[in-house]
Structure formats: C-alpha cells, structure tokens
Amino acid sequence: MNKNLLTRIRNFILLLTVQVFVFSRIHLFGYATACIYLIFILKQPRHTKTSELLIWGFLSGLIVDMFNNTPGVHAAAATAMCFARNPILAIFTHKGMADDFIPGVKNIKWGGYMVYSALCIAIFYTLLFMLELFTFSYPSILILCILSSTMLTMLFVAVIELFSSKGQRQ
Amino acid sequence: MQSILNFFIKHNHWFLFLLLEGISLVLIVSFNNYQGAAAFTSANSIAGNIYSAFTDIEDYFTLREKNVALVSHNKALLEEIESLRNELGTYKDSALLANAPRPVNGDEYYYNTARVVNINNDKNNYFITIDKGSDDGIKQQMGVFNERGVIGITYTSSDGFTIVLPLLNGKNSLSCKIKDTNSYSTLKWDGDDTRYSYLIDLPNQAGFGIGDTVVTSGFSSIFPEGMPVGAIENIEDSNDGLFFKAKVRLFVDFSSIGNVYVVGNDSREEQEMLENSLKEE
Structure with a gap:
C-alpha cells in the first residue's frame, strides 16, 4: 500500500514536470495544446473512489494553473473529468473481468481504452476552452481548439500506452 | 436522521465535486481583479523559483545568441556615445550662450533591470514573468522594454516576481x-x-x-x-x-526575450491623482 502510494506520487510529479516544462509551452498551430498529466487520472485503478480522484485531479490542475497563469481553469476542467471518469469506465467493464485493474489495453483492449480516454479528455477540453475563452462568440475556434487538443493528447496517450504495455510484457 | 446521514455519506463525492468546482470558479473570477491574484500564478514564490532555476539551465543553451546580441548592443551604444560626443563638441559654445532649458520630462523616470524567467505564449493568455518584484521597487503599471523596443506593462507583483502583460495581450x-x-x-x-x-x-x-x-x-x-x-x-x-x-x-522578437529593463515614473502618481480629481468633479 505504501509502496503503491509512493509510485503514484512519483508518477504524479513526473507527469506534471513534463507537462509544465514541455507540453504547456507547445501550442501546435496556435490551437492544440496537449495535457498529458491527465494520463495520471486515466491510469488510476478501477475501484478508486470518485472523491479520491477528484482530489488528485483538482491538485494537478491547480499546479498546472499556477505555472500557466490561468488560476482555476485547469483545476475546474480536471475536476470535472475526474467526476465523469468512473461512470465512463463502467461502460467498458463487464462481469468476467478481474475485480480491480488499472485501465489499459490488457483488460479493456485498444478500442475500449482509446474510446474511454477520448471521452474523458474531450470532457476536459470542452470545459477548459469554454472557461479560458469565456465566451461563445467564436464557436468555430472553440470547436477547433477542443478537437485538435483532444486528438493531440490522444496521440500521446496511445504512444505512452504502447510503450508501457510492451514494458510490462517482458 | 440516519437516512439523511447515509445520503450524505453515499453521495459525498457530489459535494466534494461542487466544492472543488466552486473553488476553481472563485479563482478564475478573482484573477480578473488582480489584487491578491499573485498567489496562484507564476508570481508566487514556489513557481517563480522553480521557473527561475529552470531558466538558469535554459540560459546556457542560448548564451551564444545572447552574447552576440549584447555585443551588438554594446557596439550601438559605443557608436551613440561617439556621435553624442561629437554633437556635444559642436554645441558646447552655443550652449554657453543660449543656456538651454533641460527637457521637462527627463528626471522623473528611473530604471531597473530584470531577467525573464517564463514566457507563457498561449494566444488567449500571453504573459511574461520577470525575476524582480515589489522588494525591488516594482509596482503595477510600469513600463518594460529591452534594447530593441517596448515589451509591455507590469500587471501584478509579489515580493520577488512580477507578471508583465506584453503588447501581445488583448488586455493591453x-x-x-x-x-x-x-x-x-x-x-x-x-x-x-x-x-x-x-x-x-x-x-x-x-x-x-x-x-x-x-x-x-x-x-x-x-x-x-x-x-x-x-x-x-x-x-x-x-x-x-x-x-x-x-x-x-x-521591433521586439517576443520569442527570444532575456534581459529586460523596467522603467518607473515618480511623478506618475501625482499626474494620475490630478487627472482623477478632475474626473470626480
């Protein structure tokens, strides 16, 4: 249990560091910004309590906000995503599965994992850009931002999943 | 009573969710009136110091370019000194006669140097953080520039760091x-x-x-x-x-800003007070 917590904190810090110093600084075509720190939430075990997820999500969002000068925006979006994660994950689980597992290609297959991640991340970006732009005057830009950022983040989710699932097999 | 308690325990994540979203929204809204907002931005000392350390490392990779820029700036300054010296020579005699008055707006301005520790280049939210704050006499609404030209205006500062709104910010x-x-x-x-x-x-x-x-x-x-x-x-x-x-x-290339100058004005507050008193009447 203790070791488990330490690994979690290590991953938390690692992902946030890379996020803040690398990914938050890259705005592809001026619209797409990847938020890889969300992988931390996606990779929490199935039976993690929603309230626990909420706290992790809020904390990570707040830290990213601090470095981005966007107080509250990431925190609000990440909290909302955490709230929706357990219900979304429930769609992809069925009775025959192991009791508790970390979502990944091994248990919910590539299709399941990608759709699960995409749903979570789309919720996150929808809120993020709505709060950041704080207006509905430019719906095309809003939609462009949401779609491009979701796709960019999904790319990294897929790459990281590819490498981590290979690493576990060996 | 028991059932109400059970309801709260069973749905505790709902309340936590609403609480955390509430906090986030308060943060978003309170940043717009910028008093006290510094605590949750890169002007706060933890984020500021981490950025500062990161910039120290980053600086090594751009030393060459910065040296070239500094040398060329030095050269321009030296040339300016030379041309001013020549000019001074020609005016020396006439100055004695004319006793020319000094420019009105010369002395009130004072200057400070600072280093950029972070550039947030998000289109919707362009910010620059510099490593001088209220301890160094930096206040809101001071001018920031470098050897090429104007960069922006200070927005909010903590003890050791200041956020600058560059020309590339819609608020400016x-x-x-x-x-x-x-x-x-x-x-x-x-x-x-x-x-x-x-x-x-x-x-x-x-x-x-x-x-x-x-x-x-x-x-x-x-x-x-x-x-x-x-x-x-x-x-x-x-x-x-x-x-x-x-x-x-x-003139300023916003993708490569290193060292900047901050300019303040002693008589600004006086001017503002005067203008505000007119508005009130």
Missing part, C-alpha cells in the same frame, strides 16, 4: 505616436500574429507613410516619450472612414 493597449509627427494613436494586438500589432485609430491626415517608426507618446507616463515600438508595415482605412488602421511590425 499602448498610447503611441508616429516619430517626428503629431499623429497620436492607440496600439492594440488583434490576437493573431505575434510579430505584428495594430494602430487602431490613426487620424486621417497626411504626414506619415509605410516604413515610419512608431514610438511611445509619453501621455500615460508609463514610458518616456519616444521609445521605439515598431515600424508601419501597411495602412488601411478603418470602417468608419474617419481613421486609418496601420499594421505595425514590432
């Missing part, structure tokens, strides 16, 4: 004029290209053209008069036909 507008003319206008960014900004209400009269230099007007006393901002790239009619809109190529 700067009073400018065309060099050597009396055409005054406001510079505002349109949120698109980081190399260009726009003079939005240029009076519809002759006397300037493409290629002219845009400098600060000195009206707001944030910057002294005549500080370089950019050069006019093209001019078009605005919709109402009363004004021109000019595209300005900014």
